[in-house]
Amino acid sequence: MNAPQVAPEIAVPFTLDRQRRVVDALRLTLPEHAVLWRVEDTRPYECDGLSMFRMLPMIVALPDTEAQVIDVLRICREMQVPVVTRGAGTGLSGGAMPHGSGVLLGMSKLNRIVAIDPLARTAIVQPGVRNLAISEAAAVHGLYYAPDPSSQIACTIGGNVAENSGGVHCLKYGLTVQNVMRVRMITIDGEVVELGSGALDTPGLDLLAAFIGSEGMLGVVTEATVKLVPKPQLAQVVMASFDDVETAGRAVADIIAAGIIPAGLEMMDKKASHMVEPFCNAGYDLEAEAILLCESDGTPDEVADEVARMRAVFEASGATRLAVSGSELERLRFWAGRKNAFPAAGRVSPDYYCMDGTIPRKRLGQVLNAIRDMEDKYGLRCANVFHAGDGNLHPLILFDANDADELRRAEDFGAEILELCVAVGGTVTGEHGVGVEKINQMCSQFAREELDAFFAVKRAFDPPGLLNPDKAIPTLHRCAEYGRMRVSGGKLPFADLPRF
Numbered sequence: 001m002n003a004p005q006v007a008p009e010i011a012v013p014f015t016l017d018r019q020r021r022v023v024d025a026l027r028l029t030l031p032e033h034a035v036l037w038r039v040e041d042t043r044p045y046e047c048d049g050l051s052m053f054r055m056l057p058m059i060v061a062l063p064d065t066e067a068q069v070i071d072v073l074r075i076c077r078e079m080q081v082p083v084v085t086r087g088a089g090t091g092l093s094g095g096a097m098p099h100g101s102g103v104l105l106g107m108s109k110l111n112r113i114v115a116i117d118p119l120a121r122t123a124i125v126q127p128g129v130r131n132l133a134i135s136e137a138a139a140v141h142g143l144y145y146a147p148d149p150s151s152q153i154a155c156t157i158g159g160n161v162a163e164n165s166g167g168v169h170c171l172k173y174g175l176t177v178q179n180v181m182r183v184r185m186i187t188i189d190g191e192v193v194e195l196g197s198g199a200l201d202t203p204g205l206d207l208l209a210a211f212i213g214s215e216g217m218l219g220v221v222t223e224a225t226v227k228l229v230p231k232p233q234l235a236q237v238v239m240a241s242f243d244d245v246e247t248a249g250r251a252v253a254d255i256i257a258a259g260i261i262p263a264g265l266e267m268m269d270k271k272a273s274h275m276v277e278p279f280c281n282a283g284y285d286l287e288a289e290a291i292l293l294c295e296s297d298g299t300p301d302e303v304a305d306e307v308a309r310m311r312a313v314f315e316a317s318g319a320t321r322l323a324v325s326g327s328e329l330e331r332l333r334f335w336a337g338r339k340n341a342f343p344a345a346g347r348v349s350p351d352y353y354c355m356d357g358t359i360p361r362k363r364l365g366q367v368l369n370a371i372r373d374m375e376d377k378y379g380l381r382c383a384n385v386f387h388a389g390d391g392n393l394h395p396l397i398l399f400d401a402n403d404a405d406e407l408r409r410a411e412d413f414g415a416e417i418l419e420l421c422v423a424v425g426g427t428v429t430g431e432h433g434v435g436v437e438k439i440n441q442m443c444s445q446f447a448r449e450e451l452d453a454f455f456a457v458k459r460a461f462d463p464p465g466l467l468n469p470d471k472a473i474p475t476l477h478r479c480a481e482y483g484r485m486r487v488s489g490g491k492l493p494f495a496d497l498p499r500f
Contacts, residue, residue, distance in 0.1 A: 042104075395417055
């Protein structure tokens with residue numbers, strides 16, 4: 001199993017008396033309705049989008065001002081209570097899974113768009129603002145916020161910052177780290193710190209880049225300044241069909257090699273298109289083994305030229321069918337299928353396990369064929385729908401969580417996919433984070449010295465180790481257990497020998 005099924009060990013374990021004392025302390029700064037501790041009230045917070053792993057929090061705190069966030073963190077610091085920050089709960093790696101002896105800090109009430117500057121093309125937002133709400137508010141100025149996770153109608157900017165979220169248009173416009181200029185964050189000591197600025201660059205260490213994607217382990221975001229980009233005059237999607245996934249994978253590499261950077265370049269295999277088409281009626285080619293969705297945006301002349309070049313590359317790469325969106329409605333319909341792949345999976349399977357690994361583009365065909373072989377090995381179906389342009393895979397493993405054996409096989413299936421990603425020169429995550437889901441595979445990707453450096457960064461921001469503990473960075477004991485090695489006194493025997 002990748003994730004712990006019980007609360008990890010901490011200095012002060014859960015007791016009813018300790019719960020009561022922490023509740024009493026929090027009620028000195030929060031209204032009574034904002035401190036939840038009864039099981040029936042905390043149950044909705046027991047997991048994020050990765051529902052395979054659950055844990056009831058000791059307490060849920062729901063502040064609605066920055067001052068209250070500061071007070072909560074100071075109380076938790078003084079009482080040595082672990083803190084897990086939660087946004088909308090749409091994360092897919094268990095990064096917001098609560099600590100059984102800690103406080104779950106829900107940030108959804110800090111949901112105000114503070115300011116939009118159309119001249120500077122920036123927006124200042126609180127962490128509970130939904131991703132799509134930024135674009136909706138900026139639309140009157142002809143601007144929008146580019147990173148667009150599939151969950152953008154629900155996910156929050158605070159969660160996006162924590163996970164360095166992406167989306168279908170991040171190939172051209174970048175992930176969250178390329179689109180956030182400044183964050184205002186609170187340390188575990190209750191200190192307010194600003195990283196980055198409203199300028200294009202800031203001197204000194206790039207702590208902003210280190211903070212984005214840190215999964216709530218370094219501090220709690222209370223405000224972010226994000227970039228806005230002009231809405232393009234025109235956008236069109238080229239849908240290309242292929243008779244095998246290897247040919248489609250080579251076509252992805254050919255597009256980039258031709259000097260074309262599409263606004264989005266996504267792939268769906270046959271299982272995925274058959275899963276999605278009845279749900280969305282997107283007009284997908286159900287005979288194709290793989291479909292590529294390739295978008296061009298800009299001025300009408302730019303789009304016309306780029307679409308012609310895309311078509312030429314796809315034809316030369318072996319596409320069996322090409323279709324170009326003829327209207328904005330048709331373009332949105334093409335994307336609707338891709339963006340609704342996850343809910344579509346819920347129609348054909350009781351549960352699904354969405355993986356997140358990134359590989360070199362040239363390895364796409366090899367890895368997809370390997371995943372197909374793994375389906376037979378584990379006796380489970382897997383649909384592939386993902387960001388092909390940057391090699392960010394999202395295999396959807398379909399299973400029944402009520403069947404303990406299927407759950408175990410789904411976990412093992414996912415672990416093997418992640419380790420294959422590392423073996424071919426990739427990484428265990430692209431935009432979903434490590435959380436508890438991938439913590440074992442971190443042992444496969446990183447050497448002990450690298451993991452020690454990660455811990456050093458965490459200690460610099462969070463000396464007591466109370467912010468989202470026991471996630472993202474594996475301990476020596478965990479890596480040793482995963483690698484079936486013996487640890488004695490916190491040390492490995494023959495420590496000079498290479499392990500991973």
